[in-house]
Amino acid sequence: MRRLQSRSKSLYLLMIVVAVVYMLYVTYVNFIHDPQAAEFLSHKTGLKRPVVLPIWLNVMYVHIVFACVAMIAGAINFSTKILSKHRRLHRVNGYLYLLSVAVVVLTSGYMAPYSTGGKINSIAFNVMNLIFMGLTVAAIVQIKRKQVDSHRKWMVRSYAFCFTNLFIHMFTFVFHNGFGVEYALSYTLGVYGALVLNFALAELVIRCIYTRPAAIVPPGNKKDKAIA
Numbered sequence: 001m002r003r004l005q006s007r008s009k010s011l012y013l014l015m016i017v018v019a020v021v022y023m024l025y026v027t028y029v030n031f032i033h034d035p036q037a038a039e040f041l042s043h044k045t046g047l048k049r050p051v052v053l054p055i056w057l058n059v060m061y062v063h064i065v066f067a068c069v070a071m072i073a074g075a076i077n078f079s080t081k082i083l084s085k086h087r088r089l090h091r092v093n094g095y096l097y098l099l100s101v102a103v104v105v106l107t108s109g110y111m112a113p114y115s116t117g118g119k120i121n122s123i124a125f126n127v128m129n130l131i132f133m134g135l136t137v138a139a140i141v142q143i144k145r146k147q148v149d150s151h152r153k154w155m156v157r158s159y160a161f162c163f164t165n166l167f168i169h170m171f172t173f174v175f176h177n178g179f180g181v182e183y184a185l186s187y188t189l190g191v192y193g194a195l196v197l198n199f200a201l202a203e204l205v206i207r208c209i210y211t212r213p214a215a216i217v218p219p220g221n222k223k224d225k226a227i228a
């Protein structure tokens, strides 16, 4: 039991460190180092519709800001301390997460037809949009039905999608820089690889960390508090 708790704490800490470092990196690259996204756009070839730069850029900025808000809000809500001591904060923050996911998905929907690598990635991004929103709504529906365990599991599956961009770049880097695969193909492998890794990591966390039922009184009960 103790080992499980300490494993869960270490994993939570690791997740926070990765999320914070990645958010700082994304903010630096996209708002300071290359605000016109010249490097990223240079890989787009053979697009059916040309990118309307001012609109695409602003949509991307909104996408990044809300993606970071989703990452922060989600990370905060996995804290058992916050859940047990500040139930209202967890609830408000949960709706902020839902809103942020909706904005990430909408902005992604705008950018998807212009995806690097073409139609094969546009389709993947649109499928991801449906999955990301679906998983998040499923988590909210579960807690509305007072199914705490199920809510927690669907939120893990949803939150894994916040790491999509990180995984895409990780795979692209390994294939392109490591194995010399052409950039567009590396990016495609990155998009599909991220989709698989999101699911795999979420299931791993659910199976290794959330092995016991949540010791939490469902919302709406008189003692609306965590009991462990």
Ligand code: HEM
Pocket (backbone or CB within 6 Å): 026, 030, 040, 060, 063, 064, 067, 068, 070, 071, 104, 105, 108, 109, 111, 112, 114, 115, 116, 117, 125, 128, 129, 132, 161, 162, 163, 164, 165, 166
């Ligand atoms: C929540 C964490 C996320 C962050 C921090 C993030 C960040 C970014 C950034 C910085 C870009 C600009 C290009 C690049 O450097 O990759 C981008 C593009 C994009 N993102 Fe996200 N994103 C996130 C999640 C998602 C999710 C979950 C989806 C889909 C469901 C998505 C769909 C897209 C699409 C379609 C593009 C344009 C890709 C292209 O033009 O090839 N993003 N994102």
